[in-house]
Amino acid sequence: LPLHIIQRGNNRSVCFYSEDDYVFYIHLLKLLSETHGCKIHAWCLMTNHVHLLLTPTTALSACSLMKGLGQRYVQNINRTYQRTGTLWEGRYRSCLVQHESYLLACYRYIEMNPVRARMVDHPAEYRWTSYRANAQ
Numbered sequence: 099l100p101l102h103i104i105q106r107g108n109n110r111s112v113c114f115y116s117e118d119d120y121v122f123y124i125h126l127l128k129l130l131s132e133t134h135g136c137k138i139h140a141w142c143l144m145t146n147h148v149h150l151l152l153t154p155t156t157a158l159s160a161c162s163l164m165k166g167l168g169q170r171y172v173q174n175i176n177r178t179y180q181r182t183g184t185l186w187e188g189r190y191r192s193c194l195v196q197h198e199s200y201l202l203a204c205y206r207y208i209e210m211n212p213v214r215a216r217m218v219d220h221p222a223e224y225r226w227t228s229y230r231a232n233a234q
Contacts, residue, residue, distance in 0.1 A: 100139065100153045101160055102204050105168075105190040107146040113185055114145055115175070120226050122174055123148075126167055134162040140208045143226040144215065149208040151195070164190050205232065 107113040114120050120143055127150075131138050135155035142149045154160040172185045195201050209232065212224035221229040 100151060100195040100201060100204075101192045102195055102208070103148075103150040103152065103160065103164065103190050103192045105148045105164070106187045108184050108187045110146050110187070112145050113147065113175075114143060114226075115179060119175065119178075123167070123171055124226075126170055130163050130166045130170075134166065135159040136163045138228075140205045140228045140232060142208045142211045142224075142228070144211055149211060151201075151204055151208055160192065209233070 114123070123143060124141075127138065127141065130136075131152065136159045137153045137155070138150065139153065140149075140151040152160065152163075154163075168186060168190075175185055176182055195204055209221050209227050209229040212218050212227060213221055218224045221227060222234065
């Protein structure tokens with residue numbers, strides 16, 4: 099079953115400081131999703147949180163992916179910006195997506211996030227989402 103995963107920045111603070119951070123996270127997401135057996139359907143990287151819609155192929159796929167993402171991304175951020183400590187607000191949250199109608203709603207919810215946040219007028223204008231790959 100697909101999962102909707104949300105991970106927020108600690109105290110809702112920024113998790114992506116530059117364009118390079120977004121690019122690095124996306125690179126890690128692709129690499130680790132293949133390594134751990136997760137099919138990524140939709141994603142959105144907001145400044146202070148992340149949404150992923152994925153289907154794990156094994157019972158441990160999603161948690162292994164998120165553990166690897168968390169460790170490697172935070173290590174890179176801490177090294178790059180000479181900071182220490184946690185970046186994320188605890189463990190990620192996940193919800194099972196059991197019905198097809200909710201699956202489509204979840205795609206829309208994730209990819210419309212920048213529009214709801216009034217960062218852009220149309221989801222195609224936001225670079226850090228799967229909208230362009232899925233809708234265009």
